[in-house]
Amino acid sequence: MAVEKPRAIIRRTLLTDNQVLRAILGICSSLAVTNTMKNSLVMGLGLSFVTGLSSLTLSALRSVIPHRVRMLVQTLVISAYVIFVDLLLKAYLPDISKQLGPYVGLIITNCIIMGRAEAYAQSNPPIPAMIDGLFAGLGYTGVLLIISLIREILGFGTVFGMKVAFEGFVPWTIMIMPPAAFFIIGSIIWAISARQAKQAAKQAR
Amino acid sequence: MAPNISPLIIFLASIITSNMILSNFLGMCSYLSVSGEYRTATGLGMAVTLVLVLTTAINWLVYQYVILPLELVYLQYIIFIMVIAALVQILEMGMDRFTPDLHAKLGIFLPLITVNCAILGVTLFMVIRSYNFVQSLLFGLGSGLGWWLAINMLAAIREKMAKVKLPPGIRGPALSFIITGIMAMAFVGFSGIFTIQ
Structure with missing residues (x-):
């Protein structure tokens, strides 16, 4: 099998084959840490590092x-x-480490890492495998940041801890509680698969 | 120092208000993929509960009597995951040998469980919250039962939803997430009765 070009790998792992949205892997931690953007970013970079290496x-x-x-x-x-x-x-980063709590250790059982190791690293040379793992992790980071952006703006009225809401904005408490994470990720996946169904219908015609 | 919470409260809270899936998001992968059918979901729920009780007990002993005295805290993740993997393997072999009926029912789920994050998650929560042995045991049992309850509820709802007409594209994981979100909202309603952390 020919080795994929790095650009093709990056495109595939970030967009067309995003691990969270398309393969529904690594959901556990992606929902738990998305109450603030800072936590999501740290978690995402940590996971990218582990997956890549x-x-x-x-x-x-x-x-x-x-x-x-x-x-x-x-x-x-x-x-x-x-x-x-x-x-x-x-x-x-002792503060963030404390907030993430057990979820850092739970990177071990994050299915994305095992998934990339099984599906790609096993049958490809080291450097493409590293790029594949790293960008699969960054694709995950991207999704985390989108979810946490929605949750942080509506839940706290801040972005990365900086206040962006107008005066008199009432934070939506539900956004920082677990149910909102389920609704947001559900809606994102729904939007993507609805779009795909439309495209597929167009092509079939 | 173990926190001064009655083990019974820990047990009830870990089933309802601190449910592993609905409030800690642990064990989502198998929760989403194995919830298509009520009977299979029950089998997996049973297996998870069994493994959770055993691993929490063993990991507590390992943590107190091996990891702490030998100052191996920095290696705890490796040790915990090895204990879990080994235990699941032994359990599978033992079941196969002594209770073939049970093995036929639960056997296929056991390998899935090693990578179920709820198992490692409960162990890590127990260490972080420094529970004593009885508290840990009931925490493990409660978390397992809570996980089982959640997957059975989702499976039951999904079986009913199979006959409903739905908007395009929602079928599959998106629907499961939204159902879970509504379930989580209902469970949050109990948080006034008892909560842990």
């Missing part, structure tokens, strides 16, 4: 890992990088 490592090691124990090896490699991110956050 674990895809790189696993792809470099792909010929030496026995097929039967690969899941175990994947989990171990991913955990090692997550520990690295966790320590880094604790040292440099």
